[in-house]
Amino acid sequence: MSRPILEFWHEFASTYSYIAAMRVEAEAARHDVEIVWRPFLLGPIFGAQGLTDSPFNIYADKGRYMWRDMARLCDDYGLAFRKPSVFPRNGLLAARVAVRGVRDGWGAAFIRGVYEANFVHDRDITDAAVLAPIVIAAGGDAERAFTDAADDAIKTALRRQTEEAQARGVFGAPSFTTADGELFWGHDRLEQALQWAVKHHH
Amino acid sequence: MSRPILEFWHEFASTYSYIAAMRVEAEAARHDVEIVWRPFLLGPIFGAQGLTDSPFNIYADKGRYMWRDMARLCDDYGLAFRKPSVFPRNGLLAARVAVRGVRDGWGAAFIRGVYEANFVHDRDITDAAVLAPIVIAAGGDAERAFTDAADDAIKTALRRQTEEAQARGVFGAPSFTTADGELFWGHDRLEQALQWAVKHHH
Numbered sequence: 001m002s003r004p005i006l007e008f009w010h011e012f013a014s015t016y017s018y019i020a021a022m023r024v025e026a027e028a029a030r031h032d033v034e035i036v037w038r039p040f041l042l043g044p045i046f047g048a049q050g051l052t053d054s055p056f057n058i059y060a061d062k063g064r065y066m067w068r069d070m071a072r073l074c075d076d077y078g079l080a081f082r083k084p085s086v087f088p089r090n091g092l093l094a095a096r097v098a099v100r101g102v103r104d105g106w107g108a109a110f111i112r113g114v115y116e117a118n119f120v121h122d123r124d125i126t127d128a129a130v131l132a133p134i135v136i137a138a139g140g141d142a143e144r145a146f147t148d149a150a151d152d153a154i155k156t157a158l159r160r161q162t163e164e165a166q167a168r169g170v171f172g173a174p175s176f177t178t179a180d181g182e183l184f185w186g187h188d189r190l191e192q193a194l195q196w197a198v199k200h201h202h
Numbered sequence: 203m204s205r206p207i208l209e210f211w212h213e214f215a216s217t218y219s220y221i222a223a224m225r226v227e228a229e230a231a232r233h234d235v236e237i238v239w240r241p242f243l244l245g246p247i248f249g250a251q252g253l254t255d256s257p258f259n260i261y262a263d264k265g266r267y268m269w270r271d272m273a274r275l276c277d278d279y280g281l282a283f284r285k286p287s288v289f290p291r292n293g294l295l296a297a298r299v300a301v302r303g304v305r306d307g308w309g310a311a312f313i314r315g316v317y318e319a320n321f322v323h324d325r326d327i328t329d330a331a332v333l334a335p336i337v338i339a340a341g342g343d344a345e346r347a348f349t350d351a352a353d354d355a356i357k358t359a360l361r362r363q364t365e366e367a368q369a370r371g372v373f374g375a376p377s378f379t380t381a382d383g384e385l386f387w388g389h390d391r392l393e394q395a396l397q398w399a400v401k402h403h404h
Binding site for chain 1 (some may be wrong): 251263372387394
């Protein structure tokens with residue numbers, strides 16, 4: 001019998017996606033669920049809501065809370081964390097490379113590496129020179145990854161993935177969707193999403 | 203030795219505050235923490251952010267998600283739930299009565315009753331005729347409660363409580379604050395907030 005599947009929608013600029021990306025594989029393994037990594041862009045989705053910046057920048061109290069909350073949560077989970085000097089960092093290039101990586105099998109390791117570069121080492125993840133060693137460490141071919149990322153096929157694939165997120169009701173990151181169409185929003189719903197995927201698996 | 207204290211900030215229009223209000227006493231008892239019930243109004247706080255309606259009404263995807271999420275969560279927690287025909291319902295009168303009730307010792311039961319009236323029985327909680335039997339069932343004097351609620355002293359007390367919430371960084375409901383100034387937002391942070399209150403209690 002096949003394992004239940006949970007799709008994991010993440011955006012590279014999203015702080016809480018960092019926590020989810022670092023925890024999702026171990027939690028999924030405990031429930032014997034297969035994770036499908038789905039990088040997408042929040043920008044177009046926020047744009048459709050009339051937002052031109054992160055809600056954490058627009059609403060100061062919410063932003064202050066988020067940074068404190070991140071520090072507390074990462075402490076609880078044993079994850080390193082440093083507030084990046086630039087927020088949000090544009091994840092477009094990294095997301096294109098991630099789409100290529102997910103197809104080639106080095107996506108999850110690359111995605112985790114990008115989150116750590118941004119939220120632990122405060123590196124500029126919009127820069128190909130920062131991303132290239134992460135591709136290599138994940139087991140990919142950096143030169144080919146960037147050539148492909150500039151290609152229309154990958155650009156279109158990422159755009160479609162973002163449209164698909166939107167069509168499934170995704171309005172924030174991280175989110176999780178199940179085969180039967182349930183949506184869960186927030187790293188703190190990972191457990192609930194996994195339980196749903198197992199319970200409603202046929 | 204005194205017990206640790208957790209302040210519970212809730213708004214009557216808030217769906218997730220309903221879940222928190224129904225669960226907070228039992229969870230606090232498990233941790234031997236004392237709950238201080240703090241009714242406040244989100245309206246002025248949202249207004250200061252430039253919002254004139256519930257974010258769940260402004261952002262359609264987020265709203266759709268919230269109603270589905272509420273149904274799932276209430277199912278998990280064994281709480282009755284029905285989507286009210288009017289949302290959000292203005293909690294001003296109920297909050298004033300609640301301030302009176304918290305002082306007189308019948309606040310928690312009244313607050314839970316108001317949430318059930320709104321989110322289980324779809325009753326109009328802006329109506330004193332709906333609230334009066336809830337005051338009585340909670341052990342209060344309904345006539346006196348409404349007289350006092352119309353008095354400047356209670357009006358001012360509620361306004362101060364809302365200002366205090368804002369000063370502590372509260373930007374949504376439910377929220378929890380600890381004696382050492384930590385803020386936790388969301389019914390799903392109740393457990394974390396209780397653990398913090400216990401761990402940092404002197």
